[in-house]
Amino acid sequence: MSADLLSPPPHLPPAAALRLSQEAPRVLGNSSSKSLPYPFSLLYAAESPETWIRYENLLLACLRTGDDRSARLCLERLAERFGDPNQRVKALRGLYQEAVAPDNNALEAILKSYEKEIKDDPANMPIRKRRIALLKSMSKVPDAIAALVELLDVSPTDVEAWSELADLYLTQKLYPQAVFSMEEVLLITPNAWNAHARMGELLYISAISTTNNDGGTTRILSESIKRFCRSIELCENYLRGYYGLNLVESSYWQ
Structure with a gap:
């Protein structure tokens, strides 16, 4: 199987997803499906953990490119290996059902x-x-x-969930809640430069979207600058941090 199927990029571009999905006939054809049900299938399959990572990544690539048949076959192989009650298999089956x-x-x-x-x-x-x-x-x-x-x-320590919650609050213009959620992200991952930059963005959006006559806007912009500076301190070539810093400083001196 392709090494790309073992560790694909977090966000595959369409061309890369199509290239991976085109490997489905070869991958599915080279590995025969066991007829025995779970858990007996565990006793007879020559496998490694990487085998099932590749199947899952192939399933996702096939769903992205509309190859529902190959995606279903990948799902069936995973279900045969781990059993239908497996939580991850249930989630992947749900994802497949959503796609079709x-x-x-x-x-x-x-x-x-x-x-x-x-x-x-x-x-x-x-x-x-x-x-x-x-x-x-x-x-x-x-x-x-x-x-x-x-x-x-x-x-309560799920970083991805807190980050997603911050983004959803932002879509509803609930800026204090979004900032609070991102603060929770930073409590768990204090050295994540991208999280500091995201906090700087949330503070900047909050400052320019609300009206404060008591110096609140200046205070929020100052905190935003600190966050962008911290992201650059942690990763000196982080372009997003430099861009955010320039954007906030331009607004700060207007």
């Missing part, structure tokens, strides 16, 4: 199935995150925010 859903009614049905899964197993984090992603894609942002808050009550 013909209309909004089908998405609503998938959403209800997620809610049932969470009710049966509140600790199923992959399904919780799929539900949040689906709510967001259906433009149900307040519901997605509520679901994220529930998730963080269960897992």
